Amino acid sequence: MQFTSIEQAYAFYKSYAKLGGFSTRKGGEVHSGGITKTKYFVCSKEGHKAVCIEDRSSKSKKPYKSRNRGTIRTGCKAHLMICTVDGRLYTVKRFVDGHNHKFVCPDDIHMLPAYRQLSDVQEEEMVWELGTLNLGPVKAFHIMRKRYGGFENVGATVDDCKNFRNRINSYIEExxxxxxxxxxxxxxxxxxxxxxxxxxxxxxxxxxxxxxxxxxxxxxxxxxxxxxxxxxxxxxxxxxxxxxxxxxxxxx
Incomplete structure (x- = not known):
């Protein structure tokens, strides 16, 4: 199987993952002569969460506080590797489809972070415009839920709406x-x-x-x-x- 670009290959693997019940992300790559010769696309559960090591040589007297956040990483080895010779056509060289975790059912696939995204219309017309009417992101989300016929058709969560509104506020703060x-x-x-x-x-x-x-x-x-x-x-x-x-x- 061949692709004309890295983005086309990633779009294909992302579509395959959505049908399969998992999400993906871009992995490592190998460069040579100014060309990306090899590119990896991996399962979003690839690898493990990095362990924070205390730096005793630090001169800072302020104690470091890290957020106690969970991880979705399970060390999954599933991936797609594509390679090229001239940078024009990318060929699939390796495909590993064995996962070490459960898949998400089709009814919940829209809740995975990789598939949650507010469209330009939702950002501008719904979250932003409703915000000018003193309607917060939570109310904007429920209006979109009614308008699009359900949570699964919104393509985002309440937190996504809140995060977008926070980014807008940070942008205009100055x-x-x-x-x-x-x-x-x-x-x-x-x-x-x-x-x-x-x-x-x-x-x-x-x-x-x-x-x-x-x-x-x-x-x-x-x-x-x-x-x-x-x-x-x-x-x-x-x-x-x-x-x-x-x-x-x-x-x-």
């Missing part, structure tokens, strides 16, 4: 203040009577922000007799005061 100011500026440009002001310190960090939309202003003029000024002091992650102005209208 520019979140800029994003807020840009959003306010866009609203001021396109919405009538929208106002906002902000202040920064010497290091250009956001220290204050005030905004009011076009509906708040006439309401204040009409129902400005009773205004609640509620300062919740420094309980958010930014250590900033959040002060909503609440008016009482004729409907209380």
């Amino acid at each position: 520019c979140d203040a800029d994003m807020v100011i840009n959003r306010m500026a866009d609203k001021k440009q396109y919405l009538a009577d929208y106002s906002f002001k902000y202040s920064v310190d010497d290091e250009k960090r956001l220290t204050g922000l005030f905004w009011a939309n076009g509906l708040c202003k006439p309401n204040y003029i009409e129902f400005g007799d009773v205004i609640s000024f509620d300062a919740t002091f420094k309980i958010n992650r930014y250590k900033m005061v959040f002060v909503p102005f609440t008016g009482i209208d004729n409907h209380c």
Whole structure:
């Protein structure tokens, strides 16, 4: 059996593994003359978990803490080895199909990490867009479950949705203040009577922000007799005061 690329061979072995009830990963490779001459694809349970050896020569006084995590490795020897002469065609040179572990039943194969992946549509339209509506990743997952007709059709788990949301938050963490100011500026440009002001310190960090939309202003003029000024002091992650102005209208 021959393949035109390493990726084509891996896609074939991955499809075979999914039908068989196990998952795979890319193994070692041998290079020569700038060409990958030999490539291994192995079972995801190949090898054993690395043992952490305490380094007594380390000068660090802080004790090292490792997470007590289990392992799926069982030392499985199943693998596929492909080789090439010129880097154009890869030929199967060795195929070992003997596993030392149980296979996953077809109904649960979608739960293996290798086959769990959020699509671009799921990431953008479901997890991200629903997050802008204050719907968390757990609710986004259950909406996708309803939409796609079951857990097995989502292609991911609740934890995958949470991890994606955490990656987004980590990515925007350094520019979140800029994003807020840009959003306010866009609203001021396109919405009538929208106002906002902000202040920064010497290091250009956001220290204050005030905004009011076009509906708040006439309401204040009409129902400005009773205004609640509620300062919740420094309980958010930014250590900033959040002060909503609440008016009482004729409907209380």
